[in-house]
Amino acid sequence: MQVTEQQRTENPLKTLPIHHKRITNKSMNDEINHKELADWLTAVGQDRDKQAFTNLFKFFSPKILRISSSKFNTQAIANEIVQETMTNVWRKAHLYSADKGAPTTWVYTVMRNVSFDLLRKIQSKKEDTLSDDIWPTLDVADEEETEFADHIENQKVLALLDSLPEKQQQVIKGFYFMEMSQEQLAQHLNLPLGTVKSRLRLALNKLKQHVDLQLGDNHD
Amino acid sequence: MIKHHPNTELLSGHVNGQLPASLSAAIAMHNELCPQCARTVNNMTEEQAELSFEQSPGEATNDIDFNAIDIEQMIAAITSDESIELLAEDVPMTVTVKGQDYKIPRAIQHMPMGKWNSFGKITRARMDLNEGDIHTSLLQIAPGGSVPEHTHKGFELTLLLQGSFKDEMGTYVAGDFIMLDGEHQHTPETTDGCLCFTVADGAQHFTQGINKLLNPIGSLIY
Ligand SMILES: [Zn+2]
Numbered sequence: 403m404q405v406t407e408q409q410r411t412e413n414p415l416k417t418l419p420i421h422h423k424r425i426t427n428k429s430m431n432d433e434i435n436h437k438e439l440a441d442w443l444t445a446v447g448q449d450r451d452k453q454a455f456t457n458l459f460k461f462f463s464p465k466i467l468r469i470s471s472s473k474f475n476t477q478a479i480a481n482e483i484v485q486e487t488m489t490n491v492w493r494k495a496h497l498y499s500a501d502k503g504a505p506t507t508w509v510y511t512v513m514r515n516v517s518f519d520l521l522r523k524i525q526s527k528k529e530d531t532l533s534d535d536i537w538p539t540l541d542v543a544d545e546e547e548t549e550f551a552d553h554i555e556n557q558k559v560l561a562l563l564d565s566l567p568e569k570q571q572q573v574i575k576g577f578y579f580m581e582m583s584q585e586q587l588a589q590h591l592n593l594p595l596g597t598v599k600s601r602l603r604l605a606l607n608k609l610k611q612h613v614d615l616q617l618g619d620n621h622d
Numbered sequence: 623m624i625k626h627h628p629n630t631e632l633l634s635g636h637v638n639g640q641l642p643a644s645l646s647a648a649i650a651m652h653n654e655l656c657p658q659c660a661r662t663v664n665n666m667t668e669e670q671a672e673l674s675f676e677q678s679p680g681e682a683t684n685d686i687d688f689n690a691i692d693i694e695q696m697i698a699a700i701t702s703d704e705s706i707e708l709l710a711e712d713v714p715m716t717v718t719v720k721g722q723d724y725k726i727p728r729a730i731q732h733m734p735m736g737k738w739n740s741f742g743k744i745t746r747a748r749m750d751l752n753e754g755d756i757h758t759s760l761l762q763i764a765p766g767g768s769v770p771e772h773t774h775k776g777f778e779l780t781l782l783l784q785g786s787f788k789d790e791m792g793t794y795v796a797g798d799f800i801m802l803d804g805e806h807q808h809t810p811e812t813t814d815g816c817l818c819f820t821v822a823d824g825a826q827h828f829t830q831g832i833n834k835l836l837n838p839i840g841s842l843i844y
Contacts, residue, residue: 434675434676450701450704452697452701455697455700455701456697459693459696459697459700460693462675463691463693465674465675467691469674481691484691484696485696485700488696488697488700489700489703490707492700492701492703493703493705493706493707494706494707496706497707497709504668504671506671506672506674506675506676507667507668507671509671509675510667510670510671510674510675511667511671513674514637514638514639514670515639517639518639518640518643518646521639521640522643525753526643526751526752526753526754527752528751528752530732530733530734532643532647532732532733533639534710535647535650535728535729535730535731535732536643536646536647536650536729537650538710538712538728539709600668603664603665603668604665604668604669604672607665607668607669
């Protein structure tokens with residue numbers, strides 16, 4: 403998306419002193435370190451650790467800016483989403499649990515809620531924050547995926563394994579063929595437990611879609 | 623058992639935060655009663671998070687002026703506030719309509735609600751969401767009551783919150799997410815009474831005989 407000069411002048415942050423510090427693309431292309439992200443979030447949540455927050459800010463804000471810019475088409479709003487999302491990350495980090503879900507999923511829901519309330523403010527001129535009621539912070543159920551897991555045979559999983567991204571293949575291999583528990587996998591792969599659960603959910607969901615497709619099931 | 627669910631397009635709009643508050647709230651209330659859709663939404667959320675943060679940003683970043691943000695200043699401003707946001711408690715809320723008590727689900731507890739108005743056995747309160755042509759209401763039908771046959775210009779969603787009703791197409795239970803387009807018409811009726819959350823796009827038109835006389839109040843019901 404191209405940002406015009408006119409949109410730039412609307413940018414409320416423009417009046418602030420500008421530090422020309424570019425976040426390099428290189429670090430963003432590297433494999434994401436879930437353990438690190440989870441540790442930073444936990445440090446912010448438990449110790450109000452400002453350095454950890456700075457690390458999170460540098461990791462997430464360019465991505466949030468990119469996503470919001472393509473969604474809202476003006477940089478002023480995208481900047482506001484960055485500011486609001488990171489403010490909520492700072493204020494709500496104690497609600498994140500590294501054992502329950504991936505840090506990226508948690509930040510995504512914070513960003514989604516901020517965008518939702520902002521979209522509503524623009525379209526309906528309402529300042530309410532209904533997102534907290536519509537998407538309350540709830541425990542993600544971890545039990546159900548294992549139930550499904552029992553239903554597909556190893557042979558079938560093996561045949562479908564290649565259709566999964568590498569990171570999801572890892573957890574599926576450990577889970578199905580080495581019969582490791584989620585906790586053991588987290589240890590073995592040096593990942594937060596929540597990320598293992600998240601990847602397993604994603605992978606099993608993809609496998610399930612393939613199996614359903616093959617059986618010609620129609621879930622409507 | 624719940625037989626009527628939001629379609630994939632609606633669920634995905636919900637996950638992305640792109641639906642009107644009325645529809646997203648309806649999906650949230652459906653999901654509270656429907657583990658199947660709740661799980662689909664969880665999976666879609668994981669997928670969206672992955673798409674958003676796991677993939678390399680590619681060329682697109684060049685178009686975005688990240689330099690316009692003063693990182694240090696923003697971080698300092700955010701972290702200068704030491705307060706934390708406490709998790710809002712889930713306080714049960716009930717409403718009494720014509721002597722009947724109803725539980726109000728969390729998703730709509732803070733929506734501004736207008737006064738209850740009765741038209742025969744139908745009692746309705748508008749939600750003041752300011753979403754243009756989209757009108758959102760809580761609708762109570764007293765035992766033995768029915769909604770006159772009608773169609774809509776746009777869509778009409780009925781989410782059954784409590785009780786049951788039936789129409790030409792079948793019977794419905796709490797949690798059923800009944801989405802009709804402008805083509806369909808129906809005449810819901812209830813034996814034991816019910817409370818519904820309704821979202822309609824555009825005014826409704828009553829289609830039959832004497833009910834045509836009701837047309838002027840048509841938009842007053844849904
Ligand atoms: Zn459902």
